[in-house]
Amino acid sequence: MQQLLDNDVLKSFVAIAEHGSFTRAARQVHRTPSAISMQIKRLEETVGKTLFVRDSKQVRLTADGEILLSYGRRLLKLNEEAMQQFLSPALEGRVGFGTSDDVGTRILPRLLAQFSRSYPAVQVDVVVGSSRTNFQKVNYGDLDMALVVVGNEGQQTRGEIVHSEPLVWAGLEGGIALHQSPLPVALAYQGCVWRWMAMESLDKANIPYRVAYTCEHSSGQEAAMLADFAVAPFPLGLVRPPLRKLGDDRLPEMGNYQIALVRGKANPINDALAAFVKEAFANFNA
Structure with a gap:
C-alpha cells in the first residue's frame, strides 16, 4: 500500500x-x-x-x-x-463587499472561490466601483465592507491596511506619449489617491502636463495607454506587455499606495469574510 x-x-x-x-x-x-x-x-x-x-x-x-x-x-x-x-459554526446570510477593479482582477476570483467552499450558505454580493463611492456605501450601511485605495505609507486612514504596492508611471512600449509636451496623462476622477499622487509628483518636479483622459476605473487608464494616448500612474503589479514601466529620469517617483479594508458593523459573517481577505493579501504579498 x-x-x-x-x-x-x-x-x-x-x-x-x-x-x-x-x-x-x-x-x-x-x-x-x-x-x-x-x-x-x-x-x-x-x-x-x-x-x-x-x-x-x-x-x-x-x-x-x-x-x-x-x-x-x-x-x-x-x-x-x-x-x-x-x-466552524454554520453561517447563513448575505454580505455586501465593495472593491475597485484593479483589486478585483487580482485577488477576488480565488478569494471568493475559497470562501464559497468554506461557507456555501453565505451569499456574497460584490460591487465594483471607485474607492470613494464604496467608502461612502460602507458609511451609509449599503455595503458591509470594502477594499479602498489610500495614500502614502505613514498616513492615517480608516480601516486596516492589507496591501502596499509601488505606484509607477506606465505607458505603451515604444510609444510616443511619454515624449510629448505637455505630458498627456490618464487619471481617475477627483478624489482618487492615484490622481492626487500623480499630480503632486508632477507639480513638485515642475513637469508640464495635461489631463488627456479621465475615467472611473483602471481599465480605462489601461485603454488610454494601449492607444498611446497618454501615460498613467499604475500599480506595478498590473503593468503587463505591451505596457511597460516608464523609467525615464524626468518622470518623478510617486511612492507606494496602499489598500485598506474598511468595515461596517461586525458580525460572524463579516468577520469570516474579512479573515479570508486578509489571508489572501498576505499570500499575495509573500
Whole structure:
C-alpha cells in the first residue's frame, strides 16, 4: 500500500523551510528540535529524496525540497479548509463587499472561490466601483465592507491596511506619449489617491502636463495607454506587455499606495469574510 504524507510532519517541514532553522521551527510547532529532526528524517525516507541542505548558518531546501514545499502548503491549506467546513459554526446570510477593479482582477476570483467552499450558505454580493463611492456605501450601511485605495505609507486612514504596492508611471512600449509636451496623462476622477499622487509628483518636479483622459476605473487608464494616448500612474503589479514601466529620469517617483479594508458593523459573517481577505493579501504579498 502506498504511503501517505502525514500532516504533522508536513507542518514541521513547512515551518523549517519558512524559518530556515530547526530551532525556530520547533518553537512554532511546539516540539523539540530533535523531535522534528526525526520527523524530517522519516519524511526523507518516505519520499526517497534529500529535502534540506544543512550548514553552520542555516538550513536550505534542495530542489526536491522546493517541490515538496509547494505540495505541502497546498495539502495543509486543503486540510484546513476541510476542517473549517465541518467544525466552524454554520453561517447563513448575505454580505455586501465593495472593491475597485484593479483589486478585483487580482485577488477576488480565488478569494471568493475559497470562501464559497468554506461557507456555501453565505451569499456574497460584490460591487465594483471607485474607492470613494464604496467608502461612502460602507458609511451609509449599503455595503458591509470594502477594499479602498489610500495614500502614502505613514498616513492615517480608516480601516486596516492589507496591501502596499509601488505606484509607477506606465505607458505603451515604444510609444510616443511619454515624449510629448505637455505630458498627456490618464487619471481617475477627483478624489482618487492615484490622481492626487500623480499630480503632486508632477507639480513638485515642475513637469508640464495635461489631463488627456479621465475615467472611473483602471481599465480605462489601461485603454488610454494601449492607444498611446497618454501615460498613467499604475500599480506595478498590473503593468503587463505591451505596457511597460516608464523609467525615464524626468518622470518623478510617486511612492507606494496602499489598500485598506474598511468595515461596517461586525458580525460572524463579516468577520469570516474579512479573515479570508486578509489571508489572501498576505499570500499575495509573500
